[in-house]
Structure formats: C-alpha cells, structure tokens
Amino acid sequence: MPKTPDYFVGKSVIITGAASGIGKAAALIFAREGANVVCADLNENGAKKTADIVNAHAGKAFAVRTDVTSRAQVNEMVRRAIGTFGTIEFAFNSAGAALRRSKFLDIDDDLFDDTFALNVKGTFYCMQAILPHMLQNGRGVIVNMASMAHRRGGPGSSVHYAAAKGAVVAMTLGVAREFADAGIRCLSISPGPIRTPFQAAAATSPELMQRFLEDVPMKRFGEPEEIGELVLFMCSDACNFMTADTVYVNGGGGWR
Numbered sequence: 001m002p003k004t005p006d007y008f009v010g011k012s013v014i015i016t017g018a019a020s021g022i023g024k025a026a027a028l029i030f031a032r033e034g035a036n037v038v039c040a041d042l043n044e045n046g047a048k049k050t051a052d053i054v055n056a057h058a059g060k061a062f063a064v065r066t067d068v069t070s071r072a073q074v075n076e077m078v079r080r081a082i083g084t085f086g087t088i089e090f091a092f093n094s095a096g097a098a099l100r101r102s103k104f105l106d107i108d109d110d111l112f113d114d115t116f117a118l119n120v121k122g123t124f125y126c127m128q129a130i131l132p133h134m135l136q137n138g139r140g141v142i143v144n145m146a147s148m149a150h151r152r153g154g155p156g157s158s159v160h161y162a163a164a165k166g167a168v169v170a171m172t173l174g175v176a177r178e179f180a181d182a183g184i185r186c187l188s189i190s191p192g193p194i195r196t197p198f199q200a201a202a203a204t205s206p207e208l209m210q211r212f213l214e215d216v217p218m219k220r221f222g223e224p225e226e227i228g229e230l231v232l233f234m235c236s237d238a239c240n241f242m243t244a245d246t247v248y249v250n251g252g253g254g255w256r
Contacts (some may be wrong), residue, residue: 002236009034009222011084013235014078016068016126017095019046021196022145025224026092026231027051032058034076038081038088041095051117060085060156068122071129076130078132088133088234093126093144096168101208107160119164120171131184139183144172145201146188157208165190169246176244183241187234192250194222216253224247 002008015032017023018039024046027037031054032137039048044065048100054061062084066077078220083087095117115204123144132141154162169188176186213221230249233239 001233001238003238006034007237008232008235010036012036012038012081013090013092014038014040014081014088014126014130015092015094016040016066016122017145018050018063019043021094022191022194022224022227023092023094024050024092026228028053029225029228029232030090031057031061034059034087035090038062038077038085040061040068040113041076042067050205059121070095071243074122074125074129078126078133079123079205082133087137089137089140091126091130091142092124092231092235095122096145096165096209097245098149098158101154101157101205104159105194110161114162114165118162118165119161119205120167124171125173127186131175131179133180134184135182137183140185142172142175142184142186143231143234144168144186145189146172146190148190148192148250149156149236150190151248173244173245180243185240186241188232188236188246189227190246190248190250191222191227192216192248192253194224194227196224212253215253218251218253220251222249 013035015027018027019041026170027039027050031037035056038170039047039061051061051063064077064080067073099115127142144237146169149158149162150166150169172186172188
C-alpha cells in the first residue's frame with residue numbers, strides 16, 4: 001500500500017490485457033483505490049465488462065479495443081486516455097501470451113514472430129506511446145509483465161515465450177535507467193504459474209500443469225489478485241527508490 005492515504009485517488013492508469021486474468025484484477029484493484037482506469041484489450045467485450053464493473057462501483061473507467069501489436073492502435077488508445085482523464089500517471093502493460101506450447105525444433109517463423117510481436121513489440125509500443133506524456137509531466141510509473149520463464153528458458157514447451165519475456169526484462173532495465181533522472185520509474189514482474197486463462201489459451205497440457213504445481217513449494221498456483229496488488233504497490237509512493245528491477249512472485253517455485 002502507499003505511504004500517503006488516498007494516494008491513487010484521482011490519478012489514472014492504463015492497463016492492457018484488462019479483459020481477463022491479471023489485467024482485469026489490476027483494473028479492479030486500482031479502481032478500489034480511487035484511480036481512473038483505461039481498460040485496453042483486443043477483446044473489446046471483455047474490456048467493457050471490466051470497465052462496467054468499475055463504473056458500477058462508483059469508479060471511473062472506459063474500455064478501448066486495442067491490438068498492442070499495432071503501433072497505430074496503441075497510439076490512439078493513449079491519445080484517448082489522455083483526452084479523457086487529462087493525465088496518465090501509471091501504465092501496466094499486462095497484455096501477453098505464449099500463444100501455444102511447442103518444442104524448440106517445432107517452433108516455426110509464425111509462432112516466433114507472433115510471440116515477439118505480442119509480448120515484445122506490444123510492450124515497446126505502449127512504452128513509446130506513454131513516455132512522452134510522462135516526461136512532459138515529470139513523473140510516471142510503468143510496470144511491464146515479464147515471466148519466470150525468462151529465468152528457466154522454457155525448455156521443451158516455450159523457449160519462444162521465455163526469449164520474448166527476457167527481452168521485456170532487458171527493455172525494462174534499459175528504459176528505467178535511461179529515464180531514471182526524469183521522474184520515471186519502470187519495473188517488471190516475473191510471476192510463476194498464476195490461475196488465469198493464459199494456460200488454457202496456450203494449450204498447456206494437464207501433465208505440464210502438474211509439473212508446474214509440483215515445483216511450487218506453496219503447493220498452489222498464484223491468484224491474479226496477488227499480482228494486481230503487487231502492481232499497485234510498485235506504482236505507489238512506498239517504493240520511490242525502486243526502478244529497473246523485475247520482481248519474482250512465484251510461491252518459491254519456478255526455478256527448475
């Protein structure tokens with residue numbers, strides 16, 4: 001939680017991937033703290049449902065269909081966010097996926113390119129779109145979604161995804177250090193297995209899910225809200241000296 005009571009009241013956050021999972025959980029948590037929320041997602045109906053929940057509980061939110069692999073759509077989403085709420089203090093780039101599991105020798109150009117387009121270019125476009133606004137205001141926090149996969153390498157199922165998330169971690173570090181003296185903080189989160197639609201979308205087998213579970217000393221998967229609360233803390237004034245890091249949150253597992 002922030003040091004300052006009501007720290008988030010009246011401030012605004014852009015969240016990509018807000019239709020479900022961690023992005024949705026973060027949107028509801030920021031709204032709980034009084035923040036205005038831009039719910040961006042390729043799934044327009046899902047993003048609208050998230051925004052509707054916020055608005056039904058006296059929050060302020062709007063949904064915008066955004067394909068983060070399109071620079072033009074990302075730029076338009078940020079333009080609308082600024083036009084609606086005036087100032088954007090926070091950005092959580094949650095959109096990302098492994099798309100599908102694959103052994104290394106079976107990864108084809110389409111899977112590799114699509115994985116990097118979504119996870120790396122999507123994060124890159126979102127940061128390039130919001131940074132000029134944050135620099136003009138002299139403040140801002142960007143949190144990017146990485147993964148424990150970048151430490152493990154994804155052998156046997158997701159080297160393409162692990163490599164993409166490794167690029168996100170490196171890009172976060174570079175942006176954080178480049179703009180550290182301009183009032184901008186940039187961080188990433190590297191979760192272990194979280195109970196979200198991600199695994200189903202990537203066609204994760206029950207056997208692989210069991211292997212993930214066996215590697216977690218807490219003997220459970222994380223919940224989206226547990227990551228959302230961490231994003232809130234990272235954006236707060238409780239950790240103003242924190243930048244360039246990736247925070248591992250995994251129940252003690254994910255290292256093998």
